[in-house]
Structure formats: C-alpha cells, structure tokens
Amino acid sequence: MNVFRDLVRVAMVGLLARKVRTLLLLLGPMIGVAAIIAAVGLTDSAKGDLKAKVAELGTNLVEASASSSFGGQNPTLPRDVVERAMTVTSVRSVAPIVELSNIIVTPYEEAREKYETVPIPVVGADENLPVVLEVPMVSGRWINSFDEGSNARSAVIGVGLAREFGVLPEELRTIDVGGFDYTVVGILDSVLLEPGFDTAVFISFASAENDFLDDDVLPNKIYARVDPSRVDETADALTTAIGLGGPDEVKTDVKSEALELAAQSDRQLQLIVVSMGLLAIIVGGLGIANVMSISVIQRSSEIGIRRALGHTRKIIAVQFLLEAIVVGVIGGICGVLLGMLAIFVGASIAGWVFVMAPWLAPAGVVLAITISVMAGLYPARRAARLEPLETLRLG
Amino acid sequence: MSDVMSDVLMRLEGVSRCYGSGEATVWALHDVTLSIHAGDFVSIVGPSGSGKSTMLGLLGCLDSPTSGSITVGGVEVTGLADAARTHVRGQSIGFVFQQFHLIPHLDALGNVETALLYRDLKPAERRERSMESLERVGLGHRFDHRPVQLSGGEQQRVALARALVTQPKILLADEPTGALDTRNAANVMEILAGLQSDERAVVIVTHDTDIANSAARKVSMLDGRIVSDEVLR
Numbered sequence: 001m002n003v004f005r006d007l008v009r010v011a012m013v014g015l016l017a018r019k020v021r022t023l024l025l026l027l028g029p030m031i032g033v034a035a036i037i038a039a040v041g042l043t044d045s046a047k048g049d050l051k052a053k054v055a056e057l058g059t060n061l062v063e064a065s066a067s068s069s070f071g072g073q074n075p076t077l078p079r080d081v082v083e084r085a086m087t088v089t090s091v092r093s094v095a096p097i098v099e100l101s102n103i104i105v106t107p108y109e110e111a112r113e114k115y116e117t118v119p120i121p122v123v124g125a126d127e128n129l130p131v132v133l134e135v136p137m138v139s140g141r142w143i144n145s146f147d148e149g150s151n152a153r154s155a156v157i158g159v160g161l162a163r164e165f166g167v168l169p170e171e172l173r174t175i176d177v178g179g180f181d182y183t184v185v186g187i188l189d190s191v192l193l194e195p196g197f198d199t200a201v202f203i204s205f206a207s208a209e210n211d212f213l214d215d216d217v218l219p220n221k222i223y224a225r226v227d228p229s230r231v232d233e234t235a236d237a238l239t240t241a242i243g244l245g246g247p248d249e250v251k252t253d254v255k256s257e258a259l260e261l262a263a264q265s266d267r268q269l270q271l272i273v274v275s276m277g278l279l280a281i282i283v284g285g286l287g288i289a290n291v292m293s294i295s296v297i298q299r300s301s302e303i304g305i306r307r308a309l310g311h312t313r314k315i316i317a318v319q320f321l322l323e324a325i326v327v328g329v330i331g332g333i334c335g336v337l338l339g340m341l342a343i344f345v346g347a348s349i350a351g352w353v354f355v356m357a358p359w360l361a362p363a364g365v366v367l368a369i370t371i372s373v374m375a376g377l378y379p380a381r382r383a384a385r386l387e388p389l390e391t392l393r394l395g
Numbered sequence: 396m397s398d399v400m401s402d403v404l405m406r407l408e409g410v411s412r413c414y415g416s417g418e419a420t421v422w423a424l425h426d427v428t429l430s431i432h433a434g435d436f437v438s439i440v441g442p443s444g445s446g447k448s449t450m451l452g453l454l455g456c457l458d459s460p461t462s463g464s465i466t467v468g469g470v471e472v473t474g475l476a477d478a479a480r481t482h483v484r485g486q487s488i489g490f491v492f493q494q495f496h497l498i499p500h501l502d503a504l505g506n507v508e509t510a511l512l513y514r515d516l517k518p519a520e521r522r523e524r525s526m527e528s529l530e531r532v533g534l535g536h537r538f539d540h541r542p543v544q545l546s547g548g549e550q551q552r553v554a555l556a557r558a559l560v561t562q563p564k565i566l567l568a569d570e571p572t573g574a575l576d577t578r579n580a581a582n583v584m585e586i587l588a589g590l591q592s593d594e595r596a597v598v599i600v601t602h603d604t605d606i607a608n609s610a611a612r613k614v615s616m617l618d619g620r621i622v623s624d625e626v627l628r
Contacts, residue, residue: 002515010512017500305496308457309510310485310561312478389457392492 028284029331029368037339039273048353050263065221076218090227095128096219103178124208139169140186155182160198193255285371292379304391317384324376332368410463423449435596440607441616489558493570504538528560548579
C-alpha cells in the first residue's frame with residue numbers, strides 16, 4: 001500500500017514539476033474525448049425534444065382510412081368497421097371519425113362577411129376519440145352519448161381554433177358551423193400525431209348526419225391503439241379485416257413513423273465527427289508516446305540514479321506508465337467536462353434539449369486511459385531498459 | 396587489517412570483466428581479488444583505463460563479472476538476476492558521483508527521500524530519516540532548496556545525505572571531489588572520512604593521488620590489475 005502511494009506520489013510530482021509538458025500531454029486525450037462526446041451529444045440533442053415526444057406519444061397508433069381506387073368522392077369505411085377492426089387481436093381500442101369537407105366555420109353568424117371563409121375541417125366523432133389518441137381536454141368536456149342521442153348541437157374545438165376565435169376556457173360560446181349554431185362544450189389539447197386537429201371542430205356523428213350529410217353517416221377513418229410489439233403486422237391485418245368485401249380500399253398508416261424518422265439522429269454526421277474525434281485522440285496518443293520518449297532521454301540521468309538507489313526496472317516502468325495513466329484520467333475527465341460544456345453551449349444556442357447518453361462519460365475516460373497507456377508502453381519499456389552504468393557516465 | 400570473515404562486507408574473488416567478443420574483446424579487469432572490511436576507508440586509484448570504473452560498476456552491483464565471484468555480506472551476487480541485484484544494491488550500497496546526479500525538480504529533502512521510496516515506509520518516517528541525514532551533512536536548514544539553488548559543495552553533500560539515508564554497508568564514492576573547488580573538496584573529504592564505522596566501509600574511486608593518499612588504505616590499479624594494496628594509517 002505504501003509502495004503504491006509512493007508510485008502515485010512520484011508520478012504526480014513528476015507531472016507537476018513539468019507543467020507545460022504535462023499540459024501538452026493532456027491536450028491530446030482531452031480534445032479527442034471532448035470532440036467525441038460533443039459529436040454524439042450534439043447530434044442527439046438536435047433531435048432530443050422530438051425523441052422525447054415520440055416516447056411520450058407512443059409508437060402504436062395506427063390510422064386506417066378509406067381511399068377510393070376509382071377516384072370517387074368521399075370514400076367510406078363499412079358501418080361495422082369498429083367491430084371488424086376489433087377482430088384483430090392485437091388491436092386494443094378503436095375510434096372512428098368522419099371528416100366533413102367544405103364547411104365554413106365562423107365565431108358567430110354575423111362574422112361571415114368579415115371573417116376569412118376558408119373551410120376548416122369538421123370531424124364527426126364518438127366519445128372514444130380522445131381516449132384512443134390519448135389527448136387531454138384543455139377545458140370543458142368531450143362529446144358524450146347525450147350529444148349523440150339528443151341531437152343537441154354540441155361542438156368541441158381544437159386549441160388552435162380556440163385561440164383564433166378567442167374562446168376562453170369554460171366560456172359559454174356558440175360558433176357558426178356551416179350556418180348552424182353550435183355550443184362549444186370543450187377545447188381539445190394539441191394532438192401531436194394529428195396536427196390538423198388543432199384547428200378542427202368536432203361534433204357528434206348524429207349532428208354530422210342531421211346537418212351536413214344527405215346519406216347515412218359512415219366513418220371514413222379509424223384510429224386504433226395496438227400492441228406496441230406488433231405494430232406493423234397489425235397495420236397489415238387491419239387492411240384485410242376492414243376491407244373484406246367493401247368497394248373502397250383501406251390504407252393504413254402508423255402515425256408515429258414520420259415523427260420517429262425525423263427524430264433519428266443524423267448517424268452519418270455523427271460518424272464523421274466521431275471519426276475525427278478518434279483521429280484526434282490517436283494523434284494525441286502519438287504525441288504522448290513522442291513526448292514521453294524524449295522525456296526518457298532527458299531524464300536518463302534521473303533514471304540511472306534511481307536504478308543505482310535500488311529502484312527496479314519494474315518500478316521504473318510502472319512509474320512511467322502511471323504518469324501516462326494519470327494523464328489519461330485527467331485528460332479524460334477534462335475532455336468529458338469540455339464535451340459536456342460544448343453540448344450545453346451548442347444546445348442552448350440552437351434551442352435544443354441537452355441530451356447526453358450516460359455511458360458517454362465513463363466511455364470517454366476509459367478511452368483516454370486506454371490510449372494513454374498504449375502510448376506510454378513504449379517509453380516505459382525504454383526507460384526500464386536503460387543501464388545505470390551507461391547513463392551515469394562513471395569515471 | 397584483520398581477515399576475519401565476519402568483518403568482510405564485500406569480496407571479489409578472481410574477478411574478470413571483458414567487453415565485446417572475439418578479436419575485439421577488451422579485458423577491463425583481470426583476475427582481481429579484493430576484500431572490503433567493515434571500518435575500511437579505502438581509495439581505489441589509477442589512471443584512466445586502469446579499470447577502476449569497471450571496478451566501481453562491479454563493487455556497486457551495477458554490473459556482473461565475466462568470471463569470478465562477488466559476495467556482498469556473504470551473499471553471492473554474481474549469478475543474480477537484475478531485480479535481485481537491484482535489491483542488494485538498494486540494501487547494501489550507497490553511491491556518490493562526481494556529477495552529483497541530483498534530480499533537478501526535487502528539493503534537497505525530496506532528493507534524499509528518493510532513496511527511501513518503494514520501501515514500504517510511512518511518509519512521516521521517510522521524511523524524518525531524510526531530515527536527519529541532511530542534518531548530518533550540515534544541510535538541515537537548506538532542505539527546501541532545489542539543486543540549482545545550491546553550490547556544488549552543497550549539492551555533493553545532499554548526494555552524500557541521499558547515499559547515507561539507507562544506512563548502507565558500503566559507501567561508494569566515484570571521484571566525489573572531481574567537480575568541486577579545493578575548499579569544498581576538503582569539506583566533502585572530511586565528511587567522507589568520518590563516515591566509516593564498525594559496520595560500514597567507505598570506498599573512494601579516484602585518479603587523484605592526493606585524494607587517494609588521504610584514505611586509510613590505498614588500492615592502486617593499472618591495466619585491469621591491482622598492483623598494490625597498502626595500509627597508509
């Protein structure tokens with residue numbers, strides 16, 4: 001134990017005695033590790049908020065919609081689409097909707113002249129939709145079975161539309177939907193997987209049929225939450241289960257896929273910068289080997305006297321290796337801190353979330369130590385092989 | 396000069412050392428037999444090329460003979476591996492060199508302490524022993540000075556303190572006054588003369604006959620052989 005402490009102490013004293021040289025030794029592993037950590041961290045941070053969103057939203061929302069193969073208008077899904085979808089065992093819950101087009105919505109009836117009259121999406125939905133989408137209400141309530149059965153003109157609006165119309169939470173308001181007064185009963189929060197819902201109006205299927213459709217109401221789209229481990233198979237199975245015998249085709253879409261794709265870190269960029277970091281650390285290692293080799297020559301008299309005083313070859317070799325290890329440890333730690341600082345500064349400037357995989361820190365230090373030890377091996381061997389008789393120039 | 400075996404600290408018996416091989420073989424030492432006793436104050440003197448440096452290497456266990464036998468404290472060291480020889484060296488022999496060979500980045504105390512490293516000593520004990528050794532050569536007050544801040548004589552005294560701190564059986568001094576002015580040389584010789592004891596021998600290797608004659612016993616060398624071994628006092 002005392003011997004080990006002596007070794008560490010001599011290494012530290014030796015390094016501290018030659019501060020500039022030590023600083024030069026530290027730079028190699030430090031810059032290399034910092035570059036690698038910053039590269040991985042910054043490329044991850046760039047997509048950090050998206051990744052968090054994907055994790056939050058889940059990747060198991062599947063959309064199945066009717067699409068006309070003949071270019072016909074308003075393709076629909078079968079009436080019993082929910083039951084059909086539920087026959088796929090990996091489907092957990094389903095919500096059907098009908099999207100109505102060309103309906104003009106204004107904050108109140110008289111606003112029609114002043115207000116922009118671009119049609120906005122009006123969606124007929126049942127009470128399951130927010131459950132399947134896993135979206136909370138900003139205020140109020142969702143459409144319920146009373147709305148469905150009573151023919152009451154109740155509407156839920158997206159949070160974007162609420163902002164646009166100046167609807168306050170819990171405010172009693174009516175809006176004009178295609179010429180009918182609808183009472184706003186609730187405001188739905190943003191649906192990240194379906195951004196269009198931000199500015200949509202949701203009404204019951206009954207209202208949709210009574211006010212806007214000539215025929216019986218039929219859904220044209222369903223949302224299904226499915227077993228997360230079998231998303232793709234389920235999407236395929238849904239096509240078959242729903243489409244059997246119907247005139248229109250069924251298209252499925254895994255809603256999170258686009259988002260996931262966007263959230264993926266730029267692997268190529270990462271690879272390039274990491275390679276440059278590795279190169280820096282290898283050059284740093286060569287620098288250590290070079291500087292230490294020169295140091296062995298400069299310190300040959302010191303090594304000679306130490307050998308004469310009874311320090312063995314092994315002690316001399318370990319002493320030099322230990323200097324390299326200390327350089328690796330300190331260089332590695334400084335490199336990790338520098339890399340973290342780079343991520344932090346970079347992410348702050350770009351407005352990203354700070355993301356750093358926890359394994360990066362120990363990996364960086366280990367890499368720095370490994371390189372330093374490898375670089376120290378040759379000079380350590382040379383130092384140990386010096387003959388005291390030759391270095392002391394006796395006589 | 397007693398020849399009782401227990402008094403013999405080191406013995407060279409029929410020792411030869413040659414360098415190179417074949418036609419180019421150089422015999423630096425020829426069949427040398429020499430005993431160093433406790434209490435000896437010996438000088439080994441000879442012109443350059445007489446083999447005294449080779450002798451120093453062998454006496455200091457820095458080198459192995461080509462033939463013959465060397466024992467230190469009754470232990471045969473001739474066939475020992477480097478690590479074992481290093482151990483004997485650390486335990487039994489103290490060195491003083493012409494060029495001092497102090498470690499430049501360490502202060503006087505640090506230089507003395509270097510001799511006690513890796514010996515499983517507590518730092519406090521090592522420090523205490525090193526301070527004592529420095530005080531013995533009259534440099535206790537300059538323990539925190541680096542070699543460059545010390546005069547040549549002081550540096551050689553630090554080297555002496557370093558050699559003494561391990562309490563060696565044999566103190567080997569190689570031209571210890573070679574780099575010093577007359578006054579400092581006399582001072583160092585005075586200290587050296589007082590260092591041999593009932594358990595220790597002091598051996599000075601030199602080409603300077605004045606220095607050699609100040610020892611109690613003088614071994615003269617020429618062409619790799621001992622030509623005389625005389626007791627002066």
